[in-house]
Amino acid sequence: MDNLATLFEEWRNQVNDRQVDLLLTATVYFTPDLPRGTRPITYHADSVNQNLDFVNLILYDYFSTTGAHAQFNTNQAHTRSSDRGIASWISAGVPANKLVMGIVKSKKF
Numbered sequence: 001m002d003n004l005a006t007l008f009e010e011w012r013n014q015v016n017d018r019q020v021d022l023l024l025t026a027t028v029y030f031t032p033d034l035p036r037g038t039r040p041i042t043y044h045a046d047s048v049n050q051n052l053d054f055v056n057l058i059l060y061d062y063f064s065t066t067g068a069h070a071q072f073n074t075n076q077a078h079t080r081s082s083d084r085g086i087a088s089w090i091s092a093g094v095p096a097n098k099l100v101m102g103i104v105k106s107k108k109f
Helices: 002-018 043-050 080-089
Strands: 025-028 054-058 100-101
Touching: 002 043, 054 080, 080 100
Parallel strands: 025 054, 054 100
Antiparallel strands: none
């Protein structure tokens, strides 16, 4: 994720240097921590906060046919949910006014 943080910083610097009115956004996993075996990968929330105007959270596809694929509230049986994802980004330092809820407009069978 170091390279992604560097990309965000370089991207922001170029936009600022050229004085172009652009919104810089990224679509990211529902939490800052991406599961990867025993060593999760973590987004650099400080870089996300400093360099992006908005962050689109993927708040769907939590489960295949075994659970709600767009579960909003957390329950004891499942830890993947929109409220947990939003809270984790805020806890990591990204303010709520930068977070955009990505919702699904389809259904799975």
